[in-house]
Amino acid sequence: MYILHPPIFKEEYGLSFGESWEIFTLKLLKIHYKTNNIKKRNPPESGIDLYFPEKKIAFQCKSIAEENGKFNYTKVQKSLEDALKIQKELGWQKFIICTNCEETGKHIEKLKKIYKDIEIYSKHFWIYICENNPEVIQNNFRKIIDVPSAYQANKFKNISKIPLEIKEIIMNKHDFFSIWLYVNQTDDLIPIDVCLDMTVEHLLNLVKGILGITSKTFIQHEEVLVSCQLYYQGIYINESDKTLADIRIKQGEVVSLDIKIELPDIIVSTLMLKDNQNLVRGYLMERKQFLLNSIHSYLKRGY
Amino acid sequence: MNNIDKFKILSGITDFSFFKEFPNINCYKYYKKYLQDIDNYIKSTSYSQYKTRKLNFRFINRFDVNGIAYVKNGEDFIKINEGSLYVIYGMFGDLIINGAFSKYTSIKEVADSRIYLNNEGITEHEFNFKIPNDYNAKLLSEYLSMFAVKFIILHELGHHINGHLLYLEKYYGINEWYTKQTNRNIPDLLIKTLEMDADAFAISQLVREFKEMVINDKKINALNIPNEVKLGLLIFSLHNLFILLGEGFETQNYSNKYMSIKSRYLHNISCLKTNLEIQYFEFIDNINFIDVTSYYLKMSETLYFKVFKINNQLIDDLEQIIEEYNDFDEIKNTWNLIFDDLTKFARVPLSSKYKT
Numbered sequence: 146m147y148i149l150h151p152p153i154f155k156e157e158y159g160l161s162f163g164e165s166w167e168i169f170t171l172k173l174l175k176i177h178y179k180t181n182n183i184k185k186r187n188p189p190e191s192g193i194d195l196y197f198p199e200k201k202i203a204f205q206c207k208s209i210a211e212e213n214g215k216f217n218y219t220k221v222q223k224s225l226e227d228a229l230k231i232q233k234e235l236g237w238q239k240f241i242i243c244t245n246c247e248e249t250g251k252h253i254e255k256l257k258k259i260y261k262d263i264e265i266y267s268k269h270f271w272i273y274i275c276e277n278n279p280e281v282i283q284n285n286f287r288k289i290i291d292v293p294s295a296y297q298a299n300k301f302k303n304i305s306k307i308p309l310e311i312k313e314i315i316m317n318k319h320d321f322f323s324i325w326l327y328v329n330q331t332d333d334l335i336p337i338d339v340c341l342d343m344t345v346e347h348l349l350n351l352v353k354g355i356l357g358i359t360s361k362t363f364i365q366h367e368e369v370l371v372s373c374q375l376y377y378q379g380i381y382i383n384e385s386d387k388t389l390a391d392i393r394i395k396q397g398e399v400v401s402l403d404i405k406i407e408l409p410d411i412i413v414s415t416l417m418l419k420d421n422q423n424l425v426r427g428y429l430m431e432r433k434q435f436l437l438n439s440i441h442s443y444l445k446r447g448y
Numbered sequence: 449m450n451n452i453d454k455f456k457i458l459s460g461i462t463d464f465s466f467f468k469e470f471p472n473i474n475c476y477k478y479y480k481k482y483l484q485d486i487d488n489y490i491k492s493t494s495y496s497q498y499k500t501r502k503l504n505f506r507f508i509n510r511f512d513v514n515g516i517a518y519v520k521n522g523e524d525f526i527k528i529n530e531g532s533l534y535v536i537y538g539m540f541g542d543l544i545i546n547g548a549f550s551k552y553t554s555i556k557e558v559a560d561s562r563i564y565l566n567n568e569g570i571t572e573h574e575f576n577f578k579i580p581n582d583y584n585a586k587l588l589s590e591y592l593s594m595f596a597v598k599f600i601i602l603h604e605l606g607h608h609i610n611g612h613l614l615y616l617e618k619y620y621g622i623n624e625w626y627t628k629q630t631n632r633n634i635p636d637l638l639i640k641t642l643e644m645d646a647d648a649f650a651i652s653q654l655v656r657e658f659k660e661m662v663i664n665d666k667k668i669n670a671l672n673i674p675n676e677v678k679l680g681l682l683i684f685s686l687h688n689l690f691i692l693l694g695e696g697f698e699t700q701n702y703s704n705k706y707m708s709i710k711s712r713y714l715h716n717i718s719c720l721k722t723n724l725e726i727q728y729f730e731f732i733d734n735i736n737f738i739d740v741t742s743y744y745l746k747m748s749e750t751l752y753f754k755v756f757k758i759n760n761q762l763i764d765d766l767e768q769i770i771e772e773y774n775d776f777d778e779i780k781n782t783w784n785l786i787f788d789d790l791t792k793f794a795r796v797p798l799s800s801k802y803k804t
Contacts (some may be wrong), residue, residue, distance in 0.1 A: 303571070304569070304570075305569045306569065353570060354570055354571070357570055357571055357572045357573065358570070359567045359568045359570050359572055360568060361568075362509065362510070363508040363509065363510050363527070365516060366508070366516045366518055366525065366527045368508075416516070416517050416518070416607045416612060416613060416616075416639075416642065416643070416646070417514060417515070417516045417517075418513075418514050418515040418516070418600055418603055418604065418693075427512070428510075431510070431511055431512055435511070435572075435573060435574070438574065439571075439574050442562060442574060442576065446562065448562070
């Protein structure tokens, strides 16, 4: 399943979501029209972001970062009016809105009153192209590790560092909601069920329990210390007794996990059975594999 | 099946069974003693000035199949990932249940358990463990696992006994990998040569034990299996170990410092033949080695694919294997070049120089 919104949709490095969406639609339009001749326009775009001269199609990209965001008719109308001002100069004949939202028939009807040959390529259009070209778009999306709620509740039960009253909320499935845990080093997204009464420390313990992260591990041959830090809206959450209500985390928001491994000065002569070039990454991938295997087994066996 | 019955099935037969009495993992102490005994033997027979070096051995809580040998502060260290045991014993249990050596087994029931390894109150690893409720099947599965685990341990021991690490320390200095992200500039060819020698050390020792097993092991001999099948056990064990080691590696991702897993396997099979001819001629003289190897190689690949859905046909990587075989002359030259210096650090006589 492709979700055309952050954090699952990846923004291009250093660019806003709007700019990234424009680059993404350009890539998919080239696939759709089987051409390399659709060009991105430089500012001032005058309501036209991309132009396909051979077919005289003008494209306007309209994206909403929030998953539940609504199609903004007013902004689209403004772009169309701007585009009409340069229609003679550019020679465009068809106007297509490229949006990551769902549009309604009502919107198209209203826009057609302004200009007849108009179309909206909405969410399902893009998802269809993604589904048919997975190898082309795989780097535009973060991978989600699907952690079923039932698995999580089962895991929760066995984490001794989380108090019973918090366990009951999650296990009884009332007043809980789901947030995204973003694992920096592996670029993965994991859905996590939480409740507002949980503290940051509880959340951290839950995350460590899910990924099987202990405070010590072995990298190559030395025992090393592992620490985990959580970030919300780019800021390190260091007050572990604050609740999620205190820091105002809401449904669908992203908390980032940064796993730090303290590598001591090690001066030795070594040889390994099997090559393992990036040892820290090897550990992180092992933790990810642990979670995947554990979920797989839970789904198969029910425990 | 009730839990008591299940526990009985999961508990093993031999000294090297995974569980002797479920749920206590038994094989850790067996392998520790095994290594200690070899080390003591070498200490008592070697003339090397390094024979008194202390050897430290332990299993560490990492869960991929790997091992490491290193020297530090004048002592020798071997660390084997615990995962090597879980994966290997689990793998051979599965393969036996799914038809390996089925002529000698009669499996009617299987105990299937999920084992959770907890540390600091957190489950760090979970693995499935299946054991057949059949004496012969259990026994064969335990022997297959034992050969593979010993290969890993012996490979690491070979780096110490054959002087590799002291040689590297003297001529190439030490790793400062963690702090300075620098590695010793050890030539790729030298690493490959030493890895192959460590593999050869492991095979040579395994053949010695294989001979002992064929002649004196009452449990195996009670099964009344022909010598070809006994050899098949060793080949099947090694081949599946190497398929396992190759999992997750794509051919183009091999670092130049190591030979591809498949080339290493082929080298080891060739080594096995040579060692059998030298150490146990009366056994191998009556066996068509190529036929037996081909049969168990095919059986390994077919079963591994059936059980784990991973294809490992040697033919797939033939081009790379051929390319790597071209390096063998250079590896032989490297061996000849380092032989005299390496001998100074070795605690046992090394394989002789190649004839040029």
